[in-house]
Amino acid sequence: MERTIIKSENFNAYFGNNHVVKNVNIEIERNKVIAVMGPSGCGKTTYLRCINRLHELIEGARCDGKMLLNGQDVYNMHPIFTRLKIGMVFQRPNPFPNLSIYDNVIAGYVLNGIKMSKADKNDIVEKSLTSAALWKEVKDSLHKKGTFLSGGQQQRLCIARAIAMEPEVLLLDEPTSALDPISTSSIEELLKELKNNFTLIIVTHNMQQAARVSDKTAFFYMGELVEYDDTKKMFTNPDDIRTQNYITGRFS
């Protein structure tokens, strides 16, 4: 299998006349954790939302350039197909408030109208919740509403829901910024486990987090991809002066 899973070529994104992602070229390798960091408003979240085509849902938003998934341009696929291959976890935990924990995990199947046997459902629920390190905590309350859980548990439920669909890539948009430190560290631990099966792209503006969890780091500034390299190198010996300034806290 090819090592590169996602590749952007001259990728641009706009909100109306506002050019928020500028000519990004990047190659992302399979089964790695990639951190995308940068100051607020640098286009990192927008770039992430372009990968699974959520960006285009916003009025006045558009993009151009190539976004290749396994060599195929996601902008030539049906967006549903793209999103089956590329799951997403959001900044704030957003389990479906009308569904139980159990149904939240298999929401991707149930809401798509896919019929499954009870045994298959149970398997998927247990496997996904176990992968999301949540099974032990919720196995006795699977039929309670997902919103009864704590924030950190809800976020892990959202991760379980995303990986239940067995995507190739998992996008995480500041997944711990709404959580307390303990939940944050449990999710960070989880990310290290998950990279065995998925490619993780995590947006964060917490530099320590990027340093802790990622194999490679991309630094965005003012819509440009300034630098993309091994995390170790990025945090010890970056090539670009802007990366260095950001990491040493000269601006944020």
Added chain:
Amino acid sequence: MHPHIKFRVAKSKAAEIILIVLAFFVTAPLLFIIYYIFQKGIKVINWNFLTQLPHPVGEVGGGIVNALVGSGLIVLYASIMAIPIGILCGIYLSEHKSSKLAYFSRLCVDVLQGVPSIVIGIVVYFWIVKPLHTFSAISGSVALAIMMLPIIIKSTEETLKLLPASLKEAAIALAIPYHRVITKVLLPCGISGILSGIILSVARIAGETAPLLFTAFGNPYLNTNMLKPMQSLPLLIFNYATSPYDEWHDLAWGAALILLFTVLLLNIITKLTTRKWNVQL
């Protein structure tokens, strides 16, 4: 206590008392109305009142079964027409907040809400009653459906707008097609608001008289044919209350009591549905 603080405490107490008095003034008219109608209407209400046709003037007794059945049917058909259109329109308005069509539809809905009910009655008279050459229950239903629409549209739109965008994005990011995002995620999460809008709109039109004057017209006999004139509670109250006979006045009070309690009941059901079906976001 420091005199300064004493004064503040007194001011705060005074404000509290004023609020309680004002709150009482708001509820008082309703309580008086309920009391008055109850006192006047309760004496005619019995099993015969609910199951018999009106007797001719001069005979004692008689009931309003024709109006009960008529009101039920007219409101039922109005709901069948207004609820699907209203919900679909509400979904459109909440999904397309700033398109031109949405702007004009929203404007139309606001204006429609302000159109006097008698005007709607006259318009429906020219649309349906005249071409068919007969007053009919279905024309009354159409008039009432037009009155229900803005209420259902507004409540659906507002309910769906209050749902966080993250909910919709969660569904879309799971590769769920748009129509299923609406039917399986947005509508179930907003069900309590939408239901209460529907029940409130039913409560609102159940007592409408003016649109029915030119359409359902009224009928002293029991009729279940939607293409024929039909009696309804508000029409019966109007006709009997303006008649010169005391027996009929009593029937009108009784009918008013039933109508009032139906509307109150619907409002209470609304409160209960909001509580029962509410989805904790």
